[in-house]
Each structure stands twice: as structure tokens, then as C-alpha cells.
Amino acid sequence: MKTNWVERLWIDGPWRTPFQVHELNLFKRFHDLKGASRVLEIGCGRGVGALLILKAFNPAHIEAVDVDPSMIRRAQRRITPEFEGRINFRIDDAQDLSFPNRSMEAVFNFGIVHHLEDWERGIREVARVLIPGGLFYFEEIYPALYAGPVFRHILLHPKENRFDGEQFRTALAREGLSIIDGYRETKYTIIGAAIRAN
Numbered sequence: 001m002k003t004n005w006v007e008r009l010w011i012d013g014p015w016r017t018p019f020q021v022h023e024l025n026l027f028k029r030f031h032d033l034k035g036a037s038r039v040l041e042i043g044c045g046r047g048v049g050a051l052l053i054l055k056a057f058n059p060a061h062i063e064a065v066d067v068d069p070s071m072i073r074r075a076q077r078r079i080t081p082e083f084e085g086r087i088n089f090r091i092d093d094a095q096d097l098s099f100p101n102r103s104m105e106a107v108f109n110f111g112i113v114h115h116l117e118d119w120e121r122g123i124r125e126v127a128r129v130l131i132p133g134g135l136f137y138f139e140e141i142y143p144a145l146y147a148g149p150v151f152r153h154i155l156l157h158p159k160e161n162r163f164d165g166e167q168f169r170t171a172l173a174r175e176g177l178s179i180i181d182g183y184r185e186t187k188y189t190i191i192g193a194a195i196r197a198n
């Protein structure tokens with residue numbers, strides 16, 4: 001489900017960037033991905049996260065997808081000569097990814113799985129496109145935060161079939177994604193990395 005204009009005030013502004021830099025530093029601490037050739041970001045939004053992933057992990061190539069064409073147009077405008085040929089922004093649905101099985105060494109999720117109507121299918125897709133031993137880096141929020149008394153009136157999220165931490169971790173395990181020690185979880189959020197079993 002696309003974001004509404006209220007959420008875009010948050011995710012489209014420069015104030016979002018330091019949070020993503022901080023999250024990437026944590027991702028690196030959970031597991032430093034060295035020498036990856038091909039990685040994916042789902043729900044890339046305005047595209048800053050993909051550029052930060054390139055800088056932080058230095059993969060040879062990143063595919064970054066979003067279901068919202070206006071986001072992809074904005075992201076494409078960020079490709080400077082420095083990144084040309086190493087990044088591809090395109091429209092795609094995280095619940096039905098157009099990439100082959102076992103084609104990505106890592107998948108990055110900066111807070112988009114809770115936007116999926118069928119979030120478990122999204123996790124299945126992540127596991128499908130990862131190679132054995134591939135990494136899923138995730139940062140997620142729970143209804144306790146985005147469906148609380150204020151935010152539920154001003155933000156746009158699916159209302160049915162939501163997940164909390166335990167359900168999210170269970171879904172990862174079901175798809176053969178083992179959470180690496182050190183992940184951080186509160187009542188509202190989780191941030192961590194999981195590795196796909198062989």
C-alpha cells in the first residue's frame with residue numbers, strides 16, 4: 001500500500017536520511033556484507049536508502065524497487081555519474097517480485113513490510129530471491145506505533161492481518177531465515193538481520 005501525503009512528509013524529507021544512516025550502521029554491525037555482487041532494496045521510496053547501501057556495503061550492483069511510480073521517478077533523478085550502471089530503480093511489487101529464485105545476495109527493508117497487505121507473502125518473496133546464505137536486513141514497525149490513537153487517523157496502512165515482533169520473527173523462521181544474534185526489538189520496532197538457510 002502506497003504512503004499518503006502525511007507519511008511522505010516524514011519519509012521524503014532530508015530528516016529521514018540520518019535515521020537510515022544509523023540503521024545501516026546497525027545493519028553492518030549485525031553482519032558486514034563484503035564483496036556482494038547483487039543486492040535488492042524493497043520499497044525504496046525516494047531512493048536515498050539505495051545510495052546509502054552502495055556507500056555502506058559497496059555491492060557491485062543494487063536493484064531498488066517500489067510499487068509507487070512517483071517514488072521511482074524521484075529516485076531515478078538521484079542517479080549521479082558516480083552511481084551510473086550500479087543502480088537500477090524500477091517499479092515492482094514486493095509481494096510478487098520479478099526477480100528469479102536465488103538471485104540476490106542481500107535484501108534490504110527500510111520499513112516497508114508493514115505496508116504490504118499480504119506481508120507474509122512479502123517475507124516469502126524475500127526468502128525466494130535470496131541465495132542460500134544470503135542476508136535479509138530489516139527495520140520494521142508494529143501497529144502499537146503506526147496504528148496508535150493518533151497515527152491510525154493520519155497514516156495509511158493495511159488494517160487487516162498485521163504483525164507484532166513475535167509474528168514477524170515466526171514468519172522469518174518459517175521461510176528459513178534465521179535471525180542473527182544482537183537484533184533489537186521494542187514494543188514498537190525491530191531492527192536486525194537474518195540469514196537464509198542453505
Ligand SMILES: C[S@@+](CC[C@H](N)C(=O)[O-])C[C@H]1O[C@@H](n2cnc3c(N)ncnc32)[C@H](O)[C@@H]1O
Pocket residue numbers: 001002003011016042043044045046049065066067068071092093094095109110111112115116
Ligand atoms: C514507509 S515508506 C519507506 C520508504 C523508504 N524505504 C524509507 O525508509 O524511507 C514505504 C514504501 O514502501 C512502498 N511500498 C508499499 N507497498 C509496496 C509494495 N507492495 N511493493 C513495493 N513497495 C511498496 C511505498 O510506496 C513506500 O515508498
